[in-house]
Amino acid sequence: MDLSRRVFVTSAAVVAVTAGLPALPATAADTDLSRIPVGSGDTPADLVRKASRVRPTVRQIAWQRLERTAFLHFGVNTFTGLEWGTGDEDPNVFQPTGLDTDQWAQALRDGGFRLAILTVKHHDGFVLYPSRYTDHTVASSSWQSGHGDVLRSFADSMRRHGLKVGVYISPADENQYLHGVYANGSARTTHTIPTLTEGDGRTPGRLFALDATDYGAHMLNTLYEVLTEYGPVDEVWFDGAQGHIPPDKVENYDWDSWYTLVRTLAPDASIAVTGPDVRWVGNEGGLAREDEWSVIPVKENQYGRTDWALSYDTADEGSRAALVVAQPRTDYLQWWPAECDVSIRDGWFYHADQQPKSVDELTEIYFGSVGRNAVLLLNVPPDTDGLLHATDVVRLREFRERVDRELPEDFTSGARKTVTSGGVTVDLGQEREVDRVRLAEDIRYGQQAEGVVVEAYSAGAWAEVVTAGTVGASRILRLAEPVMARRWRVRVTAARGAVRISEFGLYRSRG
Structure with missing residues (x-):
């Protein structure tokens, strides 16, 4: 136009x-244009007026323009066949002997994607780079003689092919639970981040004093490594899972401290989907609502966590009627746009007996996400060789070609x-x-x-x-x-x- x-x-x-x-x-x-407070005395007209004043941040506008982003679920689950790991896996099971992250990047770029998010740590706690704070990492595998670093290879390849870099770091951690750190009931105290280890060798230009539990500090140190040693990060993806731990064991996540560290070390990164910048659309089918609002009522929970004032799966999140219904539970009207996550296969991790979705299915997902004021996050899981499967690579290219034909000149x-x-x-x-x-x-x-x-x-x-x-x-x-x-x-x-x-x-x- x-x-x-x-x-x-x-x-x-x-x-x-x-x-x-x-x-x-x-x-x-x-x-604070991205969030405006709501009070009990606000009339329906006040709520609409306030909603009309909410504006996205620069980082949210940049995120929305991506339209199609990719997920890469990869880790020990790729080799055990599980979707949720247990935390006690033998790290040596991780053997992607043909790892080629340039192949990932080229396939995603040719598929029309602009950013890719790697599962640096899933719920099992296995980390795809050699961390100072856990032995449950690629360094404990015989793969590449313990010198492998998937995150390094991933980040370098994505940037080399013109894609932005995102990292998924699960708040849940089965391995740290087994080591008595996760959900151990510890109180929040002030921790110095990064916490230097014996023979560390780092001389940080700045140390952070942040409140956290024992495990919250572990997460902060993990975030610090990822956000200071692997180049610019454009999206940090948290979910809200607790893992497969006993129901009476709960880790109250230190969202405020995590957000502060991310904002300081990666100021351009969007924090999703348990974060203030991007929300989960509410399903794993890749489909937004017919009328998807980016301005919705929210509340703050659990140390500053941005949360829905209505349920995550409410059919109407932001209409005039929804603003009124949510008002008693609303702290803010916030610019909180939707991200639609879905996997190209049935599972999030690679399973040899599964096949990718058809081009028709992917096209419907495109129109149901990008076509409805959301961003599509499509998971394409690397296989046990460390490659995107040839069938998936072809499907990605076919998908892009189909979208180009749907919206040509x-x-x-x-x-x-x-x-x-x-x-x-x-x-x-x-x-x-x-x-x-x-x-x-x-x-x-x-x-x-x-x-x-x-x-x-x-x-x-x-x-x-x-x-x-x-x-x-x-x-x-x-x-x-x-x-x-x-x-x-x-x-x-x-x-x-x-x-x-x-x-x-x-x-x-x-x-």
């Missing part, structure tokens, strides 16, 4: 802004656009058959649209083609049948505040 002419909406009227949008405050990313590129009091009209110069419409708001100014209609001009009149509720950073609408027209327009029919449309694309899929 011609970004020299943008539109905003007041109520349901579209007004032209021909000189471009006003600049954001220079300190927008450092203010944008007919509005270079077309004449007219902004009127009724909407944004595009004249394609000739009749075009259209069956895909892509819309986006300029989310620097929040998520405002609550209803839109796309219309085509035919036989002397405008006719409704398709409608939608929310838009956000990306909304892709598929028409039941292609529509032939020269002139098209989009109108905002309901909104919380000023809507800036940054994309109005028209496509004809190629199957």
Whole structure:
């Protein structure tokens, strides 16, 4: 879309802004615009007004633009056949003798992915680099004579092929539970991070005094290693699992201290999905809600953990009605966009008897995630050789090619656009058959649209083609049948505040 002419909406009227949008405050990313407090005295109108004022941070905008990201579940489970390890595995079981992380990176890049997240530590506690703080690592395996470092190879390969680097570090740790560290009931005390070990050799430029349990300090030291020794990290992925420990044993995670360390050592990294930047969509099928809001009600739990005011699997997280229902449990309205995780195979780790999803299935997932204001996180697990399986590599390429065919040439590129009091009209110069419409708001100014209609001009009149509720950073609408027209327009029919449309694309899929 011609970004020299943008539109905003007041109520349901579209007004032209021909000189471009006003600049954001220079300190927008450092203010509290991403979360606004909610009080018991707020009226429904107050809640909507506050929601309309919430803005994403610079790091959240950068994350949203990735659209397709990759997960790589790899570890001892790859060799034991388990999905959740036990923590007492013999490290020597880890033998990826053909490890080729350049092959991973090339396959992911060719598949259209822009960031990859490696399971540096899963719930079993096995670490894919030689850590100072546990023996349950690649250094205890005979693989590469104990000198292997998957994280180093992964990070170098991703950057070499132009992908951003993400790390998954599970808060749960079965191995540390077996060693009496995880869920040992210890009180939170102040720890010095990094905690130097005998013969450490490091001379940190800064030491951190952070409150944590015994295990919380272990996690802080792990985070410090990962975030200071392997180059820039763009996403740190936490889940909230406790592992397979007795139900009366619980580790209360030191989220505030973990967040502080990540923010300091990797200020550009998004913290997901148990984190303040990105939330879990609520299922492992890769599908967002039909109307997915990035501004939702949240509360703070357990040492600063960002949590849902409503349940994680609530069908409606952010509408006007949801804001009111959640109000008694809401501390903030927060920009907390959805990430849709799903595995290309049935399991998260590689299992030889499983096959990847079909291109049709992956395409439906794409439209149900990226097409609904979310980011797709697709897991592609390396096999026991340390490679992405050839079948998966082919499927990734086929998936990207299919998406390219679904959204080929944008007919509005270079077309004449007219902004009127009724909407944004595009004249394609000739009749075009259209069956895909892509819309986006300029989310620097929040998520405002609550209803839109796309219309085509035919036989002397405008006719409704398709409608939608929310838009956000990306909304892709598929028409039941292609529509032939020269002139098209989009109108905002309901909104919380000023809507800036940054994309109005028209496509004809190629199957």
